[in-house]
Amino acid sequence: MKKVFSVALGVLTAIGGFVDIGDLVTNAQVGARFGLSLGWVVVAGILGICVFAEMSGRVAAVSQRATFDLIRERLGPRMGMANLVASMSVTLLTFIAEIGGVALALQLVSSVNYVLLVPFIAFAVWLILWRAKFSVMENVLGLVGLALVVFGVALWQLGPDWGDLTHRMLAVDKPGDEQWRTWAYYAVALFGAALTPYEVFFFSSGGVEERWTVEDLGTMRTNVFIGFPLGGMLSLAIAGSAAVVFGPMDASVDTLGQVGLPVAVALGKIGLAVALIGFVAATLGAACECGLSVGYSIAQFSGWQWGKYVRADVAARFHVILVLSAVVATGVLMTTVDPILVTEASVVFSAVALPLTYFPILVVANDPDYMGDHTNGRLANALGSVYLVVIGVAALAAIPLMVVTRMGA
Amino acid sequence: MVWCLATTAVLSAGCAPGTPDGDSWRIDAQRAVSDASSAVQTAELALRQHDRGRVFDRYLQTVLVDSEEAVGKAGDTIGSKQPPRAERERYDAVTGQLDEAAGLVSIARIAVVDRETDRYDSLADRLESAAQALQRLDDDLQHPPRTSG
Numbered sequence: 001m002k003k004v005f006s007v008a009l010g011v012l013t014a015i016g017g018f019v020d021i022g023d024l025v026t027n028a029q030v031g032a033r034f035g036l037s038l039g040w041v042v043v044a045g046i047l048g049i050c051v052f053a054e055m056s057g058r059v060a061a062v063s064q065r066a067t068f069d070l071i072r073e074r075l076g077p078r079m080g081m082a083n084l085v086a087s088m089s090v091t092l093l094t095f096i097a098e099i100g101g102v103a104l105a106l107q108l109v110s111s112v113n114y115v116l117l118v119p120f121i122a123f124a125v126w127l128i129l130w131r132a133k134f135s136v137m138e139n140v141l142g143l144v145g146l147a148l149v150v151f152g153v154a155l156w157q158l159g160p161d162w163g164d165l166t167h168r169m170l171a172v173d174k175p176g177d178e179q180w181r182t183w184a185y186y187a188v189a190l191f192g193a194a195l196t197p198y199e200v201f202f203f204s205s206g207g208v209e210e211r212w213t214v215e216d217l218g219t220m221r222t223n224v225f226i227g228f229p230l231g232g233m234l235s236l237a238i239a240g241s242a243a244v245v246f247g248p249m250d251a252s253v254d255t256l257g258q259v260g261l262p263v264a265v266a267l268g269k270i271g272l273a274v275a276l277i278g279f280v281a282a283t284l285g286a287a288c289e290c291g292l293s294v295g296y297s298i299a300q301f302s303g304w305q306w307g308k309y310v311r312a313d314v315a316a317r318f319h320v321i322l323v324l325s326a327v328v329a330t331g332v333l334m335t336t337v338d339p340i341l342v343t344e345a346s347v348v349f350s351a352v353a354l355p356l357t358y359f360p361i362l363v364v365a366n367d368p369d370y371m372g373d374h375t376n377g378r379l380a381n382a383l384g385s386v387y388l389v390v391i392g393v394a395a396l397a398a399i400p401l402m403v404v405t406r407m408g409a
Numbered sequence: 410m411v412w413c414l415a416t417t418a419v420l421s422a423g424c425a426p427g428t429p430d431g432d433s434w435r436i437d438a439q440r441a442v443s444d445a446s447s448a449v450q451t452a453e454l455a456l457r458q459h460d461r462g463r464v465f466d467r468y469l470q471t472v473l474v475d476s477e478e479a480v481g482k483a484g485d486t487i488g489s490k491q492p493p494r495a496e497r498e499r500y501d502a503v504t505g506q507l508d509e510a511a512g513l514v515s516i517a518r519i520a521v522v523d524r525e526t527d528r529y530d531s532l533a534d535r536l537e538s539a540a541q542a543l544q545r546l547d548d549d550l551q552h553p554p555r556t557s558g
Contacts, residue, residue: 264458268462
């Protein structure tokens with residue numbers, strides 16, 4: 001019974017913790033402009049994150065070391081440094097976006113300007129990272145994040161033409177008034193949002209924090225292969241709701257307030273309140289995961305003691321990084337930069353950093369010295385290789401597409 | 410001396426806004442009008458939902474403030490661009506309608522902050538008309554200006 005509860009809890013937190021500010025904003029933007037015609041990218045992204053999260057989780061469970069702990073050792077300091085710079089920069093950018101996301105969500109509740117809220121939120125995030133138990137932080141925020149299921153209910157309540165929605169999702173096409181390059185830009189952005197590097201950083205390091213062993217592989221796979229796809233369904237529901245409400249108006253979505261409006265249209269104040277709770281939990285949870293991931297990546301590369309499973313004074317440098325990350329995020333957001341713009345940039349730069357994040361995972365997961373009998377099977381290698389090619393194309397196309405489309409204008 | 414003159418010439422050229430060609434001005438104008446139209450429609454949608462009791466006051470207020478900023482930004486962006494000679498007439502139309510839309514969204518925001526709920530319905534109607542006008546302008550901007558004669 002305890003085992004069943006543990007698996008169920010893991011799946012639920014995986015669902016609730018899947019969506020972050022990047023998914024909220026990008027899916028709503030894409031839904032409003034392209035309907036569900038880019039829904040297949042979300043599906044491809046979910047499959048990709050499942051493939052690599054399973055690999056990194058397996059590495060953590062088998063070796064009891066986080067994947068990125070092994071990269072420098074296995075691939076040398078140059079590759080390790082390239083991986084660190086690319087992944088950590090994007091994770092820090094995502095961290096800034098998530099804190100901005102919490103501030104925007106609270107602004108919707110309080111109507112206090114988000115800039116004034118940022119220092120308090122950054123402090124709260126740091127306090128959670130400093131004081132809260134890892135499992136409490138993950139489970140509470142993940143479970144509350146399930147409130148975003150309200151988007152699925154809203155979509156159903158809005159009564160869309162399901163046949164038309166499904167047809168648009170399956171047909172690789174774009175609305176007549178959009179250009180293919182803009183369509184491609186948003187495809188790359190959605191892909192980047194689904195495969196954000198911090199997700200595997202956090203997943204593999206979290207496995208070490210929770211002391212996974214080979215016996216936990218089944219639970220880990222259940223979380224990944226059931227929880228992540230169901231979490232990804234929330235992304236599609238957000239896109240679908242925006243498509244139904246904003247599509248006919250030919251209006252674009254540029255603010256978090258707009259993201260929540262379809263829920264208000266469908267379910268009224270109660271639905272909107274639930275969506276707001278979901279916004280706060282999803283962005284706060286992701287902010288905690290990103291903050292920890294910044295600390296994990298630097299500490300693991302440098303060979304420092306890291307993690308919340310050791311006393312703070314033992315992992316002092318790790319905790320200093322957490323403090324500095326919160327200070328940097330506060331400083332950047334206090335310049336009044338638009339958090340939505342930071343979010344848009346973070347998902348595109350995510351796409352750029354993907355090969356440097358995911359290639360090393362594939363290498364380490366195939367190394368029998370670390371993995372023993374648990375190296376990748378044929379299917380994992382085939383999928384991993386195909387995804388590396390796709391990831392490479394997305395990474396090469398991201399910046400040129402961002403320039404020529406002026407960030408999807 | 411030559412370097413000083415060249416530097417002065419380059420700097421003074423940098424101070425004056427460059428004149429984009431007709432196509433690129435039209436694309437910028439279309440983007441500004443489209444952004445403003447989205448913001449105005451969002452403001453209208455939020456007001457109507459509030460009338461039906463589906464949106465909180467503070468949520469509505471934030472949505473209106475965001476819309477006001479978006480319309481203002483759209484107006485500033487296109488207003489600071491030098492229009493090509495052939496587009497002067499439409500420049501006036503674009504900036505005029507954006508100013509009008511910005512003013513209207515500001516009026517709506519003021520009403521929302523002051524909780525003048527009895528005005529929401531008529532303000533939503535006016536926002537709807539403004540959005541329709543912006544959409545007509547957006548359609549018109551898809552084509553080069555009509556030459557007289």
